[in-house]
Amino acid sequence: xxxxxxxxxxxxxxxxxxxxxxxxxxxxxxxxxxxxxxxxxxxxxxxxxxxxxxxxxxxxxxxxxxxxxxxxxxxxxxxxxxxxxxxxxxxxxxxxxxxxxxxxxxxxxxxxxxxxxxxxxxxxxxxxxxxxxxxxxxxxxxxxxxxxxxxxxxxxxxxxxxxxxxxxxxxxxxxxxxxxxxxxxxxxxxxxxxxxxxxxxxxxxxxxxxxxxxxxxxxxxxxxxxxxxxx
Numbered sequence: 001x002x003x004x005x006x007x008x009x010x011x012x013x014x015x016x017x018x019x020x021x022x023x024x025x026x027x028x029x030x031x032x033x034x035x036x037x038x039x040x041x042x043x044x045x046x047x048x049x050x051x052x053x054x055x056x057x058x059x060x061x062x063x064x065x066x067x068x069x070x071x072x073x074x075x076x077x078x079x080x081x082x083x084x085x086x087x088x089x090x091x092x093x094x095x096x097x098x099x100x101x102x103x104x105x106x107x108x109x110x111x112x113x114x115x116x117x118x119x120x121x122x123x124x125x126x127x128x129x130x131x132x133x134x135x136x137x138x139x140x141x142x143x144x145x146x147x148x149x150x151x152x153x154x155x156x157x158x159x160x161x162x163x164x165x166x167x168x169x170x171x172x173x174x175x176x177x178x179x180x181x182x183x184x185x186x187x188x189x190x191x192x193x194x195x196x197x198x199x200x201x202x203x204x205x206x207x208x209x210x211x212x213x214x215x216x217x218x219x220x221x222x223x224x225x226x227x228x229x230x231x
Contacts, residue, residue, distance in 0.1 A: 013056075017050070033063065169200065169207050
């Protein structure tokens, strides 16, 4: 951040706290925030600070809130490594650093568990399903017992899946922490009606995977009775 950038940032702060700004202030802030650019996240950090308190903001507070904004964005994006497994260590570090930065900037395409579940099946999977069997009343639809369809719907899969099955688990996102059965909330406190947080969807998928991997309960052994009495 340059002194000119710091002066602009201080002018934004003054809109909230009516502080007096001098040349020395701009140079001091520029030195304290020399590795922080004057971007959308920096300005948002100031706005979020004054949305919660009337205490004057400091360079350290700008750095703290801006870092939290970017960490939240990374957590919501789930950046998955997509490089070459044969690349060198230096290439891996460079690619991964660029990927994390893009996630923090909000320019990395989202690749979430929800997208994986909702994506269409591959052609080879469709061909395999077509060879297994079909419903009698719908020859073009692969057969699946009704009980299995209902069970998958309860777990959040298939065309008949319940809306937002991930509400069965609490939201782990630190800015939300919605309880089980409650809707996710935006940082402003507004309840989300059209979607839930990606971290909650991931937590639900892991929960379902754990449940489905559990071995079946052992069958109860019943005593066999005969008409001959005790021998």
